[in-house]
Amino acid sequence: MLKLAIITARGGSKRIPRKNIREFCGKPIIAYSIEAALEANCFDEVMVSTDDAEIAEVSKHWGAQVPFMRSAQTSTDYATTADVLLEVLQEYKKRSINPELACCIYPTAPFITPDCLRTSFEMLQQNDKIDTLIPITCFSYPIQRALRLQNGEISLFQPEHLLTRSQDLEPAYHDAGQFYWFRVEKFLKTQTLLSAHTSGIVLPEWQVQDIDNENDWILAELKYQLIQKQNINAKNDQCIEA
Numbered sequence: 001m002l003k004l005a006i007i008t009a010r011g012g013s014k015r016i017p018r019k020n021i022r023e024f025c026g027k028p029i030i031a032y033s034i035e036a037a038l039e040a041n042c043f044d045e046v047m048v049s050t051d052d053a054e055i056a057e058v059s060k061h062w063g064a065q066v067p068f069m070r071s072a073q074t075s076t077d078y079a080t081t082a083d084v085l086l087e088v089l090q091e092y093k094k095r096s097i098n099p100e101l102a103c104c105i106y107p108t109a110p111f112i113t114p115d116c117l118r119t120s121f122e123m124l125q126q127n128d129k130i131d132t133l134i135p136i137t138c139f140s141y142p143i144q145r146a147l148r149l150q151n152g153e154i155s156l157f158q159p160e161h162l163l164t165r166s167q168d169l170e171p172a173y174h175d176a177g178q179f180y181w182f183r184v185e186k187f188l189k190t191q192t193l194l195s196a197h198t199s200g201i202v203l204p205e206w207q208v209q210d211i212d213n214e215n216d217w218i219l220a221e222l223k224y225q226l227i228q229k230q231n232i233n234a235k236n237d238q239c240i241e242a
Helices: 029-040 053-061 081-094 114-126 184-190 214-230
Strands: 003-008 045-049 101-105 132-138 147-150 153-156 173-175 179-183 198-202
Touching (some): 003 029, 003 081, 029 045, 029 114, 045 053, 045 081, 081 101, 081 184, 101 114, 101 184, 114 198, 179 184
Parallel strands (some): 003 045
Antiparallel strands (some): 132 179, 147 153
16 A cells, blocks of 8 residues: 655745745754654655745755656645645656555644654544544634624624533534645545545644744744643644544
């Protein structure tokens, strides 16, 4: 069974310039994704899809393969992750390489761990009814009590839950934005990572952080430094099946 890690890292990030190779706590942020994938020992190849020569060189330095450069069509602001993955898989097919399982890994995911990659791989491997498996985390505040601000006035999206106890509300989760394990054959048919047969592992909130702007970056670095200082053991991150 051929397994491929695909790290998606274009050069044209706008909100945080050169985001994918910017230094994060001592090394390029993409290095964390590359190292986690290599240390997981569940991939036959760890590759980076990029249109940028500097990102390619940094990726190779940290141990990833860059067998070809990304096309201009999949390097625009409007290209989707699915577009990039389809291009990568098509390029490998031209080389007579057809992975059965692949994992799309984001280049700005410094909290990703080899253990979570392995755990999710094992879960996907053991359940042939699952087409995609992703890490998720629980919203820190009940979404049933979300507020709407309209014309200067606040109202509840779900007023029927104004007095409902928090412990009686159904937990809600969101994508952790780190990686997506998927069955290649199914993906090539549906061309989507979120299907009717998507499952997940639940990550603790401390192991998740979106990095979309400068404030996110500062918060991520503070969180990462605190984790290292407290020596939180990644093996105890309690990744569990959703």
